[in-house]
Each structure stands twice: as C-alpha cells, then as structure tokens.
Amino acid sequence: MMNESVEKKENPPDNKKRIKPFWLWALSVCLIAVGIISLFFAFYREYMLVVDDIPYTLKSIALRGRIVLKNAGLEIDDADRVSIDINTYSWELPGEIKIDRARKVTILHQSETHQLNSAARHPSTLLQLAGIKLYPNDIILQNKQPIDPYAPIPLGQEIIIEYIPAKLVLLNDNGQMRSFSSQAETLEQAFAEQNIQINEHDRLSLPLSTKLSLETQVEIRRAREITVMRGENAFVGYSAADNAEEALLEIGLPVQNLDFIAPSGVLAFEENNPILSLDIVQVSESFNFIKEETAYSNTYELDPNTELDTTTVLVPGQTGYVVTRTISISENGETVKTYPSQQWKASDPVNGIIGRGTMPVVKTETVDGITLEYWRKVTVYATSYHPSEFPPGARTRSGTPVTKGIIAVSAAWYPLMAGQQVYVPGYGHGVIGDSGGGIPGRYWIDLAYDDENYVGWHHWTTLYFLTPVPAYIPAVLP
Incomplete structure (x- = not known):
C-alpha cells in the first residue's frame, strides 16, 4: 500500500475579526478618564483639622486619616490624641479631625517629681496617669494658684502643676467611726472645718494643737x-x-x-x-482585843502549920493571857466581816503551891445534946448492916461480933483508922472495927446494929473523930 501525502493549506487570519475599530478604543479611554475624574472629584474634599483647638483647612484625596494628616504636614506621636482612627480605611472620612498634641507634663508631689507626655487636658486625669489618687479637699496648683482638677487646661503648652494632698483624719467619736480630709494645719482647725464640737470635759487621744500628717488617727471620748x-x-x-x-x-x-x-x-x-x-x-476598820485566860495548875504540899483538912495558898498561881486582835470591816456603817488578824501571848501562867494542913485542932461541938470533943469531922455516906445478913458466927475485921457500936469503913481507910473512937449523929458513939467494899467516889461508912434494934441507913451524915488525937494522922483521906 502506498502512502499518500495530503497537502493542507491554512487560511490567512481575518483582520476584520481580530482588530477592533478605533472608535471603540477611544470610547474606552474616555470612559476610564471620566471615571478617574469622577473619583478625583469624589475624594478630593476639604478637611478641617483642629490642632490643639486651632482650626486648619486643606483639601486632599485620602481614604485614611493618616494620609490627610500627612498631606497637612502633621506627624502624629503615639501620645497624641486624634478624634478618629487614622489607620482605618474609609470611603467617607469625617470632614473635621481633631488632634490634641501631647505635651510635657511635670507633676510636683511633695518630694517627688512625675514626668509625663500626655494629651490629657484635665488635671485629675493627669494625676491618674501618674498613679496619684485624687481625694476630696486635695489641692492642685498651677503657677502657685489653685485650679479646678476637673476643668481643662489649655492645650499646646508645657504643664507644671503641684499636687498638695489633703490630710486624712480617721476619727473615732465615742465609738462612731468616720473619716474626712482637710488642708488644715492642726487638729483644732480640722475639727472647726467639720463643725466638730469639743466640750470642756471631753477627752482626746491627741492635743488639739497636733499638726496633721497625711493620715492622723484620733479618738474622742465624750464626757x-x-x-x-x-x-x-x-x-x-x-x-x-x-x-x-x-x-x-x-x-x-x-x-x-x-x-x-x-x-x-x-x-x-x-x-x-x-x-x-x-x-x-465608805469602809471603816475597827480593832478589837480579846483576852483569853490560860489556866495555871496547883501542886500540893503538906503544911504542918495549917489546920487539918484545910488548905492554904503557899505560892499563889497566876493566870496566863493570850490576846487576839480582831478586825471588823464595816461598809456604810454595817459590819460585813470580822476576822482575827494577830494573836500573841501576853503572859505565861505561873503554877501555884497549895499547902494541905496536917495540924490537928481539937474542937468541941454539941451534937444530939452531947458535947463532943473532936479533932476531925468528915461528911460521909452511911449505910447499915446487922448479923443476920451473914452466916452464923460471922465476925468483923477486928474480930468482934457484929453489934451496935461497930462502924465499918472502906478497905483503904481501915488500916489508917482501925480502933479510933468516932461519933455519928443519930447513931451515937462507935469504934472503927470493920471494913467493906464501900461506894466508889464517896466517903462511906457502914453502921453495925444488932438484929433486934436494926435501923436502915442510906443518906449522908457527919463522922466525928473524937479525942484523943492518934499519933498518925493521914493528911489526905484516900
């Protein structure tokens, strides 16, 4: 098979289609020019610039405020204050732009100096920017003259102001807390400003002449x-x-x-x-002294110069004394308390010596119509007994039968008195010839009777010891 070559011919471009007519180009250019001119006239406006309260006018084309200010030859510092955001684009910028230029501000505050660069106009704002809090009654001076902290200061000039803070008074008025500020020099002047009355007897924690410090605390105690x-x-x-x-x-x-x-x-x-x-x-104190006796004791000695059964003071005893001082407390005349406050020994007791008589004295006394001659008589408790109370043939301690005339005494007396002649009123003469148990705590005798003449005895009587006086006489009867 044979290859065939085909020759194709390209058609030349059509100049009528590719090239626009001249009039169309001219129309486009005209429209663009008209648009540009329209934009120029639309954005070319007149602006009023108010710089530190001074107005300026200029015409400019701008979509940002910064362009307007630049066209006016104004450089804006960060501390300046502008009424619009100059960096924001806008199709419709305001016709008036206000600029407050920042200026150097010096604030004198006691020993401190604060330097600012600010466009703020009010002293209160400037103090706030310096970190100083404004309180009532604080004073701001400019050129040594007080100014209103809330009134604007003219722009465009350096500002030097002095801040004098009011003194804070923290007052405790009888428990009521309050505070106030004052420019007064003394506490008295500050109270006068606040119409705080101080009476004659009121008490202050600080003198009225006290000079106020930045913070003064004071207390009033009202009378x-x-x-x-x-x-x-x-x-x-x-x-x-x-x-x-x-x-x-x-x-x-x-x-x-x-x-x-x-x-x-x-x-x-x-x-x-x-x-x-x-x-x-009203308390009164009285003292009382109480004297208490301290008893003395006596010792006994036989005294041959004192009559038998009598005593004589050979050495007198002396009572000792202890003195107690008591205090009585009286309140408004009424005794409320008594207590001992001190005790001491005023004197010690001195023991005495009593002489017991041993000298018998022969006396006479008529008893039952009989005159008795006796040398001692003793009060005794007498009982009686008779033979039938005992076994037949019973004998007394002296060996005689129980018969009237025998008198028994206690076993303690018998050895001292056996055979002594005595007389008992209502009984008659007798001889101590017997002993018995006696009655504890009493001098006792027991009178013997015959059965046929027995008389019962149970009472006190007197025992007479008749003469002659024996050779031994007990000075103290047991």
Whole structure:
C-alpha cells in the first residue's frame, strides 16, 4: 500500500475579526478618564483639622486619616490624641479631625517629681496617669494658684502643676467611726472645718494643737454626766474617763483609804442611759482585843502549920493571857466581816503551891445534946448492916461480933483508922472495927446494929473523930 501525502493549506487570519475599530478604543479611554475624574472629584474634599483647638483647612484625596494628616504636614506621636482612627480605611472620612498634641507634663508631689507626655487636658486625669489618687479637699496648683482638677487646661503648652494632698483624719467619736480630709494645719482647725464640737470635759487621744500628717488617727471620748452617792450625799460631775476610779478622780471625789466604788472597773457607755450612777462605799476598820485566860495548875504540899483538912495558898498561881486582835470591816456603817488578824501571848501562867494542913485542932461541938470533943469531922455516906445478913458466927475485921457500936469503913481507910473512937449523929458513939467494899467516889461508912434494934441507913451524915488525937494522922483521906 502506498502512502499518500495530503497537502493542507491554512487560511490567512481575518483582520476584520481580530482588530477592533478605533472608535471603540477611544470610547474606552474616555470612559476610564471620566471615571478617574469622577473619583478625583469624589475624594478630593476639604478637611478641617483642629490642632490643639486651632482650626486648619486643606483639601486632599485620602481614604485614611493618616494620609490627610500627612498631606497637612502633621506627624502624629503615639501620645497624641486624634478624634478618629487614622489607620482605618474609609470611603467617607469625617470632614473635621481633631488632634490634641501631647505635651510635657511635670507633676510636683511633695518630694517627688512625675514626668509625663500626655494629651490629657484635665488635671485629675493627669494625676491618674501618674498613679496619684485624687481625694476630696486635695489641692492642685498651677503657677502657685489653685485650679479646678476637673476643668481643662489649655492645650499646646508645657504643664507644671503641684499636687498638695489633703490630710486624712480617721476619727473615732465615742465609738462612731468616720473619716474626712482637710488642708488644715492642726487638729483644732480640722475639727472647726467639720463643725466638730469639743466640750470642756471631753477627752482626746491627741492635743488639739497636733499638726496633721497625711493620715492622723484620733479618738474622742465624750464626757458623761455621773451621779455619785457617798453615804447620804449626792454629787454630780462630768468625766470622759473609761474607768470608775479615774472618773471620780477627775470629778474631784477620789476614793480614800479602804473605800471602794460600785460598780468598779470599766465604765460601759450606754446610748439609752448616758448618765452613770456610782456609789462610793465608805469602809471603816475597827480593832478589837480579846483576852483569853490560860489556866495555871496547883501542886500540893503538906503544911504542918495549917489546920487539918484545910488548905492554904503557899505560892499563889497566876493566870496566863493570850490576846487576839480582831478586825471588823464595816461598809456604810454595817459590819460585813470580822476576822482575827494577830494573836500573841501576853503572859505565861505561873503554877501555884497549895499547902494541905496536917495540924490537928481539937474542937468541941454539941451534937444530939452531947458535947463532943473532936479533932476531925468528915461528911460521909452511911449505910447499915446487922448479923443476920451473914452466916452464923460471922465476925468483923477486928474480930468482934457484929453489934451496935461497930462502924465499918472502906478497905483503904481501915488500916489508917482501925480502933479510933468516932461519933455519928443519930447513931451515937462507935469504934472503927470493920471494913467493906464501900461506894466508889464517896466517903462511906457502914453502921453495925444488932438484929433486934436494926435501923436502915442510906443518906449522908457527919463522922466525928473524937479525942484523943492518934499519933498518925493521914493528911489526905484516900
């Protein structure tokens, strides 16, 4: 098979289709020119620039505020204040743009100096930017003259202002807390500004002449009327003291000696009862001395110069004394307490010596119509007995039968008195010839009878010891 070559011919370009007519080009150019001219006239506007309150006008084409300011030859600092955002694009920029130029601001505050670069116009704002808080009664000076901290300062000039802070007074007025500020020099002047009255008896924690510092704390204790009773007398005074003792001292009624105050201690203030009542309790102290005896004892000695059965004082004893001092406390005339305060020995007792008489004295006495001569008589308790009480043939201790005339005594007496002649009233003569058990604690005799003439005895009587006087006489009867 044979290859066939085919020759193709390309058609030449059609110039009528590729080339636009001239009038179309001219029309396009005209439309573009008209658009540009329209845009020019649309954005070419007149602007008023108010710089530090001074107005300027200019015409400019701009979609940003910065372009307008640049065309006006103004460079904007970060601290300047502009009424619009100059970096934001806008088809419709405002016709008036206000610029407050930042200026150097010097704030003098006591020993400190604050430097600012700010467009703020009000002193209060400038102080805030410097970190200074403004309080009532603070003073701001410009050129040594006070200015309103909230009034604007003219722009375009360096500012030097002096800040004089008011002094803060923290006041505790009888428990009510309040605070105020003042430019006064002294506490007295500050109180006068605030119309705070100080009475004669009020008490301040600081003198009125105290010079105020930046912060002064002061307390006022208001004087109160105080009624004081002392006995039956009433006194009225005024005091701001917080305790009773000091209040009375201030009134001129100091507590004396042992007197005390009721109530005492801290005086609580009561708003509903501003008048206080105090009582001065008058205390008196009296001393009493009580003398108590300390008994002495006696010793006994036989005295041959003293009558038998009598005693005489050979050496007198002396009573000792112990003295106790007591203190009695009286309040308003009434005794409330008595107590011993001291005790001491005034004297020691001195023992005495008593002489027991051993000298028999013969005396006579008529008894039962008979005159008796005796040398001793003793009070005794008498009983009686007779033979039938004993076994047949019973004998007395002396060996004689039981019969009238025999008198028995205690076993302690018998050896001392056996065989002595005695007389018992109502019984008659007898001889101590027997002994018995006796009655404890008593001098005792037992009278013997015959069975046929027995008389019962149970009573006290007297035993007479008849003469002659024996050679041995017991000085003390056992």
